[in-house]
Amino acid sequence: MNDASVTQRITDIRRARGESLAILAHHYQRDAVVAHADILGDSLELSRKVAGLSARDIVFCGVFFMAETAAMLAGPGQRVHIPAPDAACVMSEMAPAALVERVLTRLAAAGRDVLPLTYVNSSAAVKAVVGARGGSVCTSANAGKMLEWALDQGRGVLFLPDKMLGQNTCNALGVPVEKRCILDVRGGGERLDLAAAASAEVLFWPGQCVIHARFKARDIAAVRAAHPGVKVVVHPECAPETVQAADAAGSTSFIIKYVAEAPAGAEIVIGTEINLVSRLARRYQGEKTIRPLCVSGCSNMAKGTEENLLALLETLDTAAPVTVPEDVRGPATAAVAKMLEVSAR
Ligand code: 13P
Ligand code: SF4
Numbered sequence: 001m002n003d004a005s006v007t008q009r010i011t012d013i014r015r016a017r018g019e020s021l022a023i024l025a026h027h028y029q030r031d032a033v034v035a036h037a038d039i040l041g042d043s044l045e046l047s048r049k050v051a052g053l054s055a056r057d058i059v060f061c062g063v064f065f066m067a068e069t070a071a072m073l074a075g076p077g078q079r080v081h082i083p084a085p086d087a088a089c090v091m092s093e094m095a096p097a098a099l100v101e102r103v104l105t106r107l108a109a110a111g112r113d114v115l116p117l118t119y120v121n122s123s124a125a126v127k128a129v130v131g132a133r134g135g136s137v138c139t140s141a142n143a144g145k146m147l148e149w150a151l152d153q154g155r156g157v158l159f160l161p162d163k164m165l166g167q168n169t170c171n172a173l174g175v176p177v178e179k180r181c182i183l184d185v186r187g188g189g190e191r192l193d194l195a196a197a198a199s200a201e202v203l204f205w206p207g208q209c210v211i212h213a214r215f216k217a218r219d220i221a222a223v224r225a226a227h228p229g230v231k232v233v234v235h236p237e238c239a240p241e242t243v244q245a246a247d248a249a250g251s252t253s254f255i256i257k258y259v260a261e262a263p264a265g266a267e268i269v270i271g272t273e274i275n276l277v278s279r280l281a282r283r284y285q286g287e288k289t290i291r292p293l294c295v296s297g298c299s300n301m302a303k304g305t306e307e308n309l310l311a312l313l314e315t316l317d318t319a320a321p322v323t324v325p326e327d328v329r330g331p332a333t334a335a336v337a338k339m340l341e342v343s344a345r
Contacts, residue, residue: 183205
């Protein structure tokens with residue numbers, strides 16, 4: 001089948017299924033997939049939307065943790081599917097649930113019973129570990145509000161798995177550097193510095209996004225030298241030095257708004273996943289100049305294609321939906337529900 005007939009076939013199936021089918025896509029998906037989305041959004045927007053959907057079948061074009069989160073928020077009788085079930089998030093895999101549990105248990109045994117706050121980029125099993133300890137979830141769009149909430153609980157916080165988002169959020173909130181500590185979780189948690197953990201207010205899991213780690217402060221210096229007057233906006237998964245060198249930093253939806261609100265003629269360089277940057281460059285062509293800080297693509301997001309979307313849609317009634325085991329679903333959903341409640345305040 002050629003590209004045009006794949007596109008047409010997807011369009012026909014969507015039309016035939018009507019409102020019983022909802023296709024959701026994250027902004028990092030390729031254009032050919034985004035073209036079929038009923039709802040396009042960042043992690044927070046998509047989580048919020050799932051709860052209000054009435055479609056029987058929800059197809060989530062993104063990486064696996066996003067589909068898993070959608071499956072937790074879906075109502076009875078609703079089924080969530082992902083066209084590329086092997087689309088993992090490298091960052092989320094840096095925090096396996098068993099290790100998170102072991103580290104929290106070791107800390108508690110040493111008298112440091114911290115509240116865990118996990119970035120949504122984590123497995124349902126990790127969210128369950130967090131929820132079982134009264135913790136919550138955050139996205140890049142609400143990390144400040146959620147970390148403030150977590151600090152207000154008065155137990156100290158373990159922020160996981162993204163040490164970059166954690167540090168950038170602490171910088172924005174003014175948490176002193178001497179009150180922070182990046183954990184060494186190697187050796188099954190045997191190498192934890194318990195003394196350092198005891199005196200810190202925020203502990204960070206040592207994970208990061210390799211796609212966003214590529215954006216460097218020196219790239220920003222070079223782009224400013226070459227293009228005086230340029231504005232630089234980056235995602236908060238970038239290193240703190242990169243965020244500090246930029247004019248602004250924020251979630252995917254923040255970046256989209258930043259570009260939309262820039263005056264005509266603005267020159268903007270963006271440090272985030274290339275699919276979003278290229279789409280914005282095309283949308284504002286002739287009006288604003290949009291360039292990537294460097295070309296960095298998420299190979300897992302790229303696993304979502306029109307071909308596997310069609311293959312799923314062709315077999316939707318017999319395809320196995322994304323499921324979350326019952327013992328995980330309860331505490332993991334509680335952690336996500338807490339985020340939706342606190343972030344809506
Ligand atoms: P957003 O929270 O901005 O959607 O980002 C998700 C993500 O995976 C970024 O790498
Ligand atoms: Fe995960 Fe990074 Fe890909 Fe986002 S861009 S899905 S954080 S690996």
